[in-house]
Amino acid sequence: MAKLRYERPVIKKLNTNFTNKYGTKTEYSPVTHIEGVAVKDLISKYGSPLFVISETHIRNTYKNALRAFRTRYPKVQFAWSYKTNYINAVCNVFHQEGSWGEVVSGFEYRKALNNGVPPDKIIFNGPDKTDEDLIAAITNGSRIHIDHLDELYRIIELTDELKMRPKVAIRVNMNTGIYPMWDRFGFNYENGQAWEAIIKILASDRMDLVGLHCHIGTFMLSSNAYAVAASKLADLALGIKIKFNKNIQYLDMGGGFASTNTLHGSFLPGKDTSPTFDEYAEAISTAILQSGFPPNELPLLILETGRALIDEAGYLLGSVISNKRLSDGRRATIMDFGVNILFTAFWYSHKISPAQEFSHYTEDSVIYGPLCMNIDVIRESCTLPPMKRGDHVVVHTVGAYNMTQWMQFIAMRPSVVMIDTKGEVHQIRDKETLEYLEQKEMMPQYLKKFTL
Amino acid sequence: MSQLKIKSSIAISETGFLFMPNTGDSFSVNPIGVEIIDLLRQGKSEKEVKKTILSKYEIDDATLEKDYDDFLNQLKQHNVADTDEN
Ligand SMILES: Cc1ncc(COP(=O)(O)O)c(C=O)c1O
Numbered sequence: 001m002a003k004l005r006y007e008r009p010v011i012k013k014l015n016t017n018f019t020n021k022y023g024t025k026t027e028y029s030p031v032t033h034i035e036g037v038a039v040k041d042l043i044s045k046y047g048s049p050l051f052v053i054s055e056t057h058i059r060n061t062y063k064n065a066l067r068a069f070r071t072r073y074p075k076v077q078f079a080w081s082y083k084t085n086y087i088n089a090v091c092n093v094f095h096q097e098g099s100w101g102e103v104v105s106g107f108e109y110r111k112a113l114n115n116g117v118p119p120d121k122i123i124f125n126g127p128d129k130t131d132e133d134l135i136a137a138i139t140n141g142s143r144i145h146i147d148h149l150d151e152l153y154r155i156i157e158l159t160d161e162l163k164m165r166p167k168v169a170i171r172v173n174m175n176t177g178i179y180p181m182w183d184r185f186g187f188n189y190e191n192g193q194a195w196e197a198i199i200k201i202l203a204s205d206r207m208d209l210v211g212l213h214c215h216i217g218t219f220m221l222s223s224n225a226y227a228v229a230a231s232k233l234a235d236l237a238l239g240i241k242i243k244f245n246k247n248i249q250y251l252d253m254g255g256g257f258a259s260t261n262t263l264h265g266s267f268l269p270g271k272d273t274s275p276t277f278d279e280y281a282e283a284i285s286t287a288i289l290q291s292g293f294p295p296n297e298l299p300l301l302i303l304e305t306g307r308a309l310i311d312e313a314g315y316l317l318g319s320v321i322s323n324k325r326l327s328d329g330r331r332a333t334i335m336d337f338g339v340n341i342l343f344t345a346f347w348y349s350h351k352i353s354p355a356q357e358f359s360h361y362t363e364d365s366v367i368y369g370p371l372c373m374n375i376d377v378i379r380e381s382c383t384l385p386p387m388k389r390g391d392h393v394v395v396h397t398v399g400a401y402n403m404t405q406w407m408q409f410i411a412m413r414p415s416v417v418m419i420d421t422k423g424e425v426h427q428i429r430d431k432e433t434l435e436y437l438e439q440k441e442m443m444p445q446y447l448k449k450f451t452l
Numbered sequence: 453m454s455q456l457k458i459k460s461s462i463a464i465s466e467t468g469f470l471f472m473p474n475t476g477d478s479f480s481v482n483p484i485g486v487e488i489i490d491l492l493r494q495g496k497s498e499k500e501v502k503k504t505i506l507s508k509y510e511i512d513d514a515t516l517e518k519d520y521d522d523f524l525n526q527l528k529q530h531n532v533a534d535t536d537e538n
Contacts, residue, residue, distance in 0.1 A: 006511035009485035009523040011470070011530060014478045325522055329529060361468075361482035386482070388515060 008386035010361050031353040031394045035419040039317055039355040039392050049318040049337035051416040055093055057313035062097045068277035072285035075300040079123050081255050082108040084306030084400050089418055089428035091115050102304040106133040134158055138166040145169045145213045147186055159206040169211035170197050174232050176216050176225035189232050202244055212236055215254025223275045227283040234291035252302035253284055259311035261348040261397045307400035314399020320391045321370055331365040338369025338376045341413060343405040345378045355392035358385035371410045408432060456524050456533040458493050
């Protein structure tokens, strides 16, 4: 007689008066397949943990975002924010969809060039552009978004040496009613810094001021903040038109749209609290359309949306290492993935699903990673069916920032695969090895030998 | 360790609803947990209980050992089981 599937015996006290703040019913319904591919097959072929990216999900999300804006505003351009996820295969899905590139460092810039993005469709942001970066961007004709006065003066010097006219914009920071205000980047609107920078650029007559840029924050739960920001950028652009009779080609609203993740401490799941692309698009488009541009002089609207375009397309597969009972009686589950590869666990309560069928009994458990440090907590409390060593789980909505902010610490970075639109699996990054890590190390001769 | 006894006062349904009349507390127990509680109430020893589970389910000794101890500790903590009969 075949033996029955085992499940750990569980007893759970029923609190009839309270609903569970953390567990939602859907959370523990099993997710055995991603885009039709079995989780257990993916893990047996590529190892555990494993990042999985759905190409279909990226393309659908992108199309939905583009539709939300294009149906409300005539000229819209997305620029893929490389830092959000710069695995080349991911970038190229966005470029195939029509996205430009948005970079904030020299290596990101070279990545975009190597991927084949035309230089004038690369936006170079950020406070740290080296001379080498600036010279490359000026020579190639990329768009330089100036962050501070030192950079502005350096560009003026370089144009004298290079005898070229760079295409520039300035980054503007402003009060949009949101705290904290990201005023460490760019030039302030309210105190007149932004306007002064504009005058300096125009007076220098060494560069073309083609755009105005802002990035008001990230995971912005208020679409109204974008309406305020768009009005302020439009006001500057119209001021330039009136005072200098120059048309600003584009307004770049940066990124910052919230993904559907749930922030720690949030009572409702992110799916219920994050504005939709339509809501953001409505706020931004209305603000620009009503700001006073003649219809034939409406600027191009650029968006550098990062997390909202990729977060949901990413999954992290992992396995249970052990179950424990903590001293206060709480159950703890140790997984084979830690905060070194799931950085976003610090601010999101990521949804975690079992990857195999279970009965409907559940337990609350703390979810720990495998690292030997106390802060390696994936979830403070998560409702899951009883799982045993070797069982698999799926962590949802991990596509943004994890595959760029991850680090090798105690454990190395795992493989990444992409499931294409036909359900084929492609490995797009290999897991790290000791040889890979040690490639960059040097051993001084006198330290090579020791006796113990 | 002395053998744990399930308190005689508890009521448990086939579906795993466990009720303790003296405190009014109620619990939910999964099917395998119900089976273990039933076996213990029939006066089976720890060894016999484990043997039954091992023969019926796809599980190894070590895992069951660990899960069994944890389950019995939980029963004790919730006052469903005790070392002496009450
Ligand atoms: C200048 C700039 N643009 C775009 C982004 C992407 O932001 P998000 O992922 O919040 O959309 C960032 C992220 O910090 C940024 O600094």
